Amino acid sequence: MSDALKALNNLRTLRAQARDIEVVVLNEMLEKFAVVVAERREEAAAENAAQREKDEKLALYKEMLLNDGIDISELAQLKQTGTKPKAKRAPRPAKYKFIDEDGNEKFWTGQGRTPSPIKSALDAGGSMDDFLI
Structure with missing residues (x-):
């Protein structure tokens, strides 16, 4: 009050x-x-x-x-x-393979933000086909 x-x-x-x-x-x-x-x-x-x-x-x-x-x-x-619980979507399979800054092999589905090694390669004139699995 x-x-x-x-x-x-x-x-x-x-x-x-x-x-x-x-x-x-x-x-x-x-x-x-x-x-x-x-x-x-x-x-x-x-x-x-x-x-x-x-x-x-x-x-x-x-x-x-x-x-x-x-x-x-x-x-x-x-x-x-x-009410049914919402089904969780299955994870997408990886489409691209790249080597990260530490030298480890990593995979990317092609969705979301582009990983920095792939982005730097694309900026240098590379192609996404270079990273296909």
Whole structure:
């Protein structure tokens, strides 16, 4: 809660602050505060009504399931078995072979960033065919 709201919630602080404010201004503040409170009450009532409606629908669906002989746990199992895990793609076979900076033989599928030894050879005028397996 902010300091301003804490001050509004404290009667002593309100009395001390109100001594320096004219009654007309206090009445204007009271009217504005009443509008804010009324709006907040309407929002809360709407939220409560929506929650009651949702609870009534859930009770109705539960009753319908029980009348049809379906247990709620069976319904929950449908969701778990209905989704299949995403199959992971098989790794691609290597298409190119090159020697890295350490002298080790390496392989590249041709996808992704071009390895630096192949890139430097291409920049020097070489061809990708030179690296085919």
